[in-house]
Amino acid sequence: MISLRFKRLKIRANLITITRRIIQIFAFLLINYIIIETIFPINLLILEGIIKALPVLNTPRNPLSNGAGMLEYIFFSMAEGVFPFFLIAVLILILLFSNRFFCGWICPIGAIQDVCAAIPTKKKKIKLETHKNLLNLKYVFIIIITLIIFPLGITKNTNFLFHLDLKTYLGVFAQRPIGFFSLSEFIFVFLPDIIQNIFLPVKFDALELGGYIIIGFYTLIIVLSVWYPRIYCRYICPFAAVSSVVTDYSFLKLSRNPVKCVGRSECGICEDVCPKQIRILDEPFEFFTGKGECNFCLKCKEKCPHDAILIKFGNI
Ligand code: SF4
Numbered sequence: 001m002i003s004l005r006f007k008r009l010k011i012r013a014n015l016i017t018i019t020r021r022i023i024q025i026f027a028f029l030l031i032n033y034i035i036i037e038t039i040f041p042i043n044l045l046i047l048e049g050i051i052k053a054l055p056v057l058n059t060p061r062n063p064l065s066n067g068a069g070m071l072e073y074i075f076f077s078m079a080e081g082v083f084p085f086f087l088i089a090v091l092i093l094i095l096l097f098s099n100r101f102f103c104g105w106i107c108p109i110g111a112i113q114d115v116c117a118a119i120p121t122k123k124k125k126i127k128l129e130t131h132k133n134l135l136n137l138k139y140v141f142i143i144i145i146t147l148i149i150f151p152l153g154i155t156k157n158t159n160f161l162f163h164l165d166l167k168t169y170l171g172v173f174a175q176r177p178i179g180f181f182s183l184s185e186f187i188f189v190f191l192p193d194i195i196q197n198i199f200l201p202v203k204f205d206a207l208e209l210g211g212y213i214i215i216g217f218y219t220l221i222i223v224l225s226v227w228y229p230r231i232y233c234r235y236i237c238p239f240a241a242v243s244s245v246v247t248d249y250s251f252l253k254l255s256r257n258p259v260k261c262v263g264r265s266e267c268g269i270c271e272d273v274c275p276k277q278i279r280i281l282d283e284p285f286e287f288f289t290g291k292g293e294c295n296f297c298l299k300c301k302e303k304c305p306h307d308a309i310l311i312k313f314g315n316i
């Protein structure tokens with residue numbers, strides 16, 4: 001009887017995390033239904049339409065997208081000389097209305113990092129100054145990607161011969177402008193290609209020196225996320241770089257109740273549990289987004305012993 005009550009209390013205390021895990025598993029399998037098809041002898045092509053209608057992620061099967069996600073699709077279109085106004089507008093609207101809920105609750109790469117972080121080890125914090133500097137890394141990557149795609153897109157419409165030369169010169173950077181910087185590309189496009197090439201009797205030409213560097217780099221990132229939760233989201237993810245610019249203006253935000261919150265010296269649990277190492281208590285009570293870094297996982301809200309963290313929409 002006592003153990004049943006204890007279990008119920010534990011579930012209630014972790015209700016947000018449990019709900020989040022269920023949604024993450026469901027989203028992971030929906031987006032990557034090819035995995036289910038590989039394990040079980042069923043055809044789930046019907047899901048493709050549903051996934052495309054949710055303008056969040058493309059599945060790796062989508063022949064229109066030279067990439068694994070919506071952002072990859074946007075960048076790919078730009079490199080092909082098409083400016084995807086509609087998709088960009090949809091992306092901004094999603095961010096304005098749901099903040100980075102996608103990152104915390106749906107993104108399969110976030111889910112993979114959360115699985116790594118769930119391995120019971122003592123989590124480490126990166127020194128504050130180093131952490132702040134590393135946060136800028138993802139913006140450097142976005143600038144590099146932009147420097148690749150814009151000349152490609154412009155020359156496609158103005159000087160096609162030069163565009164072809166540029167494409168040859170840029171090689172794999174031109175085929176997958178975002179590929180090197182995207183863990184989702186690595187896991188859902190690049191890695192299956194490599195595995196297929198290993199097991200199928202076809203010429204294997206994808207893995208040159210760059211390929212080994214990418215495999216080594218992303219393997220390291222995944223291993224590090226056991227001790228440093230969401231390390232890829234914090235410092236590398238191109239989607240994080242783009243969305244952090246918008247989310248400070250999102251209608252959906254988190255705030256802190258100044259009456260209930262007892263502060264860092266007496267508590268500070270919210271900051272201890274935050275996987276993004278956000279200095280929540282340095283931010284205004286009215287709302288905090290960690291300068292757009294908060295992925296809305298709600299771990300801080302769940303663990304706050306004084307129920308001081310609130311979800312607010314607009315001015316409510
Ligand atoms: S966990 Fe809650 S009470 Fe503690 S510092 Fe954070 S917001 Fe304040």
Ligand code: SF4
Pocket residue numbers: 254270273274275276277278280290293294295296297298299300301
């Ligand atoms: S601030 Fe809270 S909701 Fe945002 S990432 Fe950190 S723990 Fe998650």
